[in-house]
Amino acid sequence: MFAHEDGQHYGLLDDLEYGTALWLRWAGSDVELVVLPDCPVAGRGPDGEGCCLFADHATQHTWEEAHPMEDPCTS
Structure with a gap:
């Protein structure tokens, strides 16, 4: 089993206004866009x-x- 198969995962999509960013959050096949504070x-x-x-x-x-x-x- 790979380390990243279980639980929630996040990918940065874009910086929004100062102090927040748009993230893609997924767990299994469930995916959603979320705005989270930095x-x-x-x-x-x-x-x-x-x-x-x-x-x-x-x-x-x-x-x-x-x-x-x-x-x-950026990596």
Whole structure:
């Protein structure tokens, strides 16, 4: 079984107004469009990178998972 077969999944479709984005949410064959607020958490330090996910997401923040050669918001 693959890690991404169960539970809800999200895909960023478009940034909307400041602080929100349009996401595609699916679980199995159920799919819906949802507008979710941006995650407000940023990395440590004065130039901390912002998280590119939505508020209250279940996984690590994107800056915690980032690889040095990838932009976490577009990869």
